Amino acid sequence: MAALLLCGMATAAGAEPISYEVASKNLFSPKGASVEMLPVPGLLADNAALLESVVKDYAYYAAVAVAPEEELLTSEATVLVANHHSAEAAAAAALAGCNAARKGGAECVLAGLVRPKKWAARDFQLSLEGTLVLTGDYKKQKGPRAMAISAQTGFFGLGFGAQAPEAAVQACADKGATDCAVAVVDPG
Template sequence: MRKLAAVLGGVLCCAAPVLAEPMGAEAAGALLYPAKGSAVEMLPQDVLSETDVKALTMVGTGQPYYGAIAISPSEGLMVEATVAAVNHHSTEAAEAAALKGCEEKRKGEAACAVVALIRPEGWEARDLQLSSDATAAVQGDYTAPGALAISGSTGMFGLAKGTDAGAAAVAACEEKAKAGDCVVAVAD
């Protein structure tokens, strides 16, 4: 099980959708899930054994949401190409990161495939989705006036307080993400 956890820890980053307008903290709070508590959805596939599925489910529930697990179907589960991308702002971004990481490490002939999604317990689509860590920041450290900026390609985020919090949050996000795509998601 330790080897599986190490293999699945291959990619731990985040990503987020582009937002049209920032949302206030009160409205954001009503849409966010608790920062802890993940559930795994296994996707249809025909390469993993029942034991593999149980192991992925067990390991995946301990990971921060949103996430995805990709494997190289012709290599099996316990290889370097098995990648878990977690702590993103959406499963779509996590899928892209997991597939990219898997493809970079794949030695088998078959293209990598996402076999599992990691979402908050009781997940349903909502207008705002933030990673576990960004959710914890909004629920714990955020104060008005303030802002939280997120990166769509890396999932990093920045949190800032004060009158120019939006620009400061974007700068803090960009310092970590270095992707040029940070946007303010929550602001008061």
């Protein structure tokens, strides 16, 4: 367990953890998201419109992947994931889930992405839920505090007190993630 905690002390990208002040300047508003639907060869216009109507209601960062040779509405390979910490992570998770469920044929393709409104690449990004927790519970807490995130799953955890970084990594790992790393830390 100690090895897990020590390995998780740097962020998933290998960067040093940042302060709440720096993190908060990189966050997007929790109000609103934009949907980008991508062209999928052979996808009927009606099915594309139906897919977009479903995707638009998911929390950023979200992605949907489809198996192009399977029926969109009945295929278990149509996979939608949401609440990841980046569009890239959501896309990777959706494609992995789709490819694992497809019955054969061509590899799955990305059909849509959900990002925050006015999205632009930034050094630090959080899911909608992570943004709300960081700007709420985390910000309100006094004293040492830390947030650990999982780049692969979108999970996160908070830690408070003298062992805040270790507690944050453990809280994230307790949700089932294996790549939890401290992303935000403040001494108090």
